[in-house]
Amino acid sequence: xxxxxxxxxAADRLFYEHGFEHTSFAAIAEAVRISRGNFYYHFKTKxxxxxxxxxxxxxxxxxxxxxxxxxxxxxxxxxRLFIRIVVTNGPDIRAFGCPVxxxxxxxxxxxxxxxxxxxxxxxxxxDWLGEQFTALxxxxxxxxMAMHVLTFSQGVATLANAFGDEDFVxxxxxxLEAWLATC
Amino acid sequence: xxxxxxxxxAADRLFYEHGFEHTSFAAIAEAVRISRGNFYYHFKTKxxxxxxxxxxxxxxxxxxxxxxxxxxxxxxxxxRLFIRIVVTNGPDIRAFGCPVxxxxxxxxxxxxxxxxxxxxxxxxxxDWLGEQFTALxxxxxxxxMAMHVLTFSQGVATLANAFGDEDFVxxxxxxLEAWLATC
DNA sequence: GTCTATAAGCTGATAGAC
DNA sequence: GTCTATCAGCTTATAGAC
Numbered sequence: 001x002x003x004x005x006x007x008x009x010a011a012d013r014l015f016y017e018h019g020f021e022h023t024s025f026a027a028i029a030e031a032v033r034i035s036r037g038n039f040y041y042h043f044k045t046k047x048x049x050x051x052x053x054x055x056x057x058x059x060x061x062x063x064x065x066x067x068x069x070x071x072x073x074x075x076x077x078x079x080r081l082f083i084r085i086v087v088t089n090g091p092d093i094r095a096f097g098c099p100v101x102x103x104x105x106x107x108x109x110x111x112x113x114x115x116x117x118x119x120x121x122x123x124x125x126x127d128w129l130g131e132q133f134t135a136l137x138x139x140x141x142x143x144x145m146a147m148h149v150l151t152f153s154q155g156v157a158t159l160a161n162a163f164g165d166e167d168f169v170x171x172x173x174x175x176l177e178a179w180l181a182t183c
Numbered sequence: 184x185x186x187x188x189x190x191x192x193a194a195d196r197l198f199y200e201h202g203f204e205h206t207s208f209a210a211i212a213e214a215v216r217i218s219r220g221n222f223y224y225h226f227k228t229k230x231x232x233x234x235x236x237x238x239x240x241x242x243x244x245x246x247x248x249x250x251x252x253x254x255x256x257x258x259x260x261x262x263r264l265f266i267r268i269v270v271t272n273g274p275d276i277r278a279f280g281c282p283v284x285x286x287x288x289x290x291x292x293x294x295x296x297x298x299x300x301x302x303x304x305x306x307x308x309x310d311w312l313g314e315q316f317t318a319l320x321x322x323x324x325x326x327x328m329a330m331h332v333l334t335f336s337q338g339v340a341t342l343a344n345a346f347g348d349e350d351f352v353x354x355x356x357x358x359l360e361a362w363l364a365t366c
Numbered sequence: 367g368t369c370t371a372t373a374a375g376c377t378g379a380t381a382g383a384c
Numbered sequence: 385g386t387c388t389a390t391c392a393g394c395t396t397a398t399a400g401a402c
Contacts, residue, residue: 003367019292021204025396038368040397097288104345105280105288109202119345147342147351148358155338159330162287162302168330175331186385208378221386223379 004042006032012053016092016099020050020106047114054117057099061121065128075132076180079149082129083176086156086169094164098157100125126150136183145183152176187225189215195236199275199282203233203289230297237300240282244304248311258315259363262332265312266359269339269352277347281340283308309333319366328366335359 001009010031014023025046029036043049068081086093096102100121107115129146138145156172159165184192193214197206208229212219226232251264269276279285283304290298312329321328339355342348
């Protein structure tokens with residue numbers, strides 16, 4: 001892995017764990033074990049790193065959605081794979097929340113120019129879920145149902161982070177899977 | 184209103200709109216129109232201001248819950264008053280998210296000592312909602328139902344902030360009110 | 367490509383006059 | 385209680401040697 005990719009990977013993790021603004025160049029440089037000076041050879045501004053991190057997350061998300069589509073041809077099962085992320089990534093979510101939700105919220109407060117790109121991460125999930133609901137025969141309200149599933153995931157992530165309660169997550173997952181079964 | 188209260192009120196709003204870390208002493212001082220030096224007569228550290236802001240929010244929340252209880256004796260109607268905050272405070276929520284959810288998420292990433300106090304804001308709503316569900320005869324799962332309503336509100340707030348979509352909020356409110364009617 | 371050295375600015379925080 | 389003046393430290397960012 002080249003230095004640039006290492007920087008993006010380290011920044012991605014640090015932005016998630018500590019937030020974008022709270023993460024300094026020094027912290028990223030230390031994580032990658034390069035000097036702050038060398039850092040600026042690869043990225044001229046902090047905003048450039050953020051753009052690269054978001055682009056990297058977009059690619060990783062696309063890859064994950066592809067792998068879910070490969071894993072099952074059943075749209076309902078694909079949606080369940082999404083619903084269960086809050087369990088699969090339980091420890092990270094309890095510690096740091098949802099990487100997409102917390103980033104979009106922070107960039108909104110900072111009025112950051114990269115905010116639309118962060119929101120586009122949500123749109124990837126939204127459109128993919130919409131396609132699955134369409135395949136289930138819910139053409140007219142596929143998008144509303146996709147948004148409902150996203151609402152669930154964001155609510156669960158925020159409260160799992162606040163209360164650190166694994167059982168709560170399990171209950172909400174069961175509830176939404178029961179709802180999905182009636183669709 | 185005394186200077187101290189003005190500082191707390193200005194900090195409260197700025198923490199909400201720009202985030203805790205992104206809000207500088209200079210910005211608060213400017214909003215209250217006092218010098219940075221005078222600032223330190225009232226608060227010795229930034230963390231002290233945060234503690235005062237959270238305490239102020241706790242009091243405001245208690246007052247709001249009291250007023251809701253006064254407004255209606257029907258537990259289901261009281262819960263609806265909570266559910267509809269995402270509509271009532273629609274413009275603020277679309278612009279800055281939920282004041283409780285975004286603060287707890289930020290303090291978690293900062294590993295801030297006041298994090299438990301911020302989470303206690305959630306607990307106020309959780310307990311109050313739980314009391315209403317208990318009054319509706321759901322003794323055994325009143326807390327789970329309270330958490331479900333909180334999950335809704337946090338999910339809606341996060342996505343309303345990301346997409347700025349008023350119709351989405353309306354749809355999710357209708358959906359949860361329909362669920363409540365079956366309880 | 368990577369380093370050291372350093373600049374310029376903002377941050378939270380203090381001292382002391384009025 | 386409010387002010388001005390100031391501090392040390394950290395931040396992003398640059399210059400230039402190797």
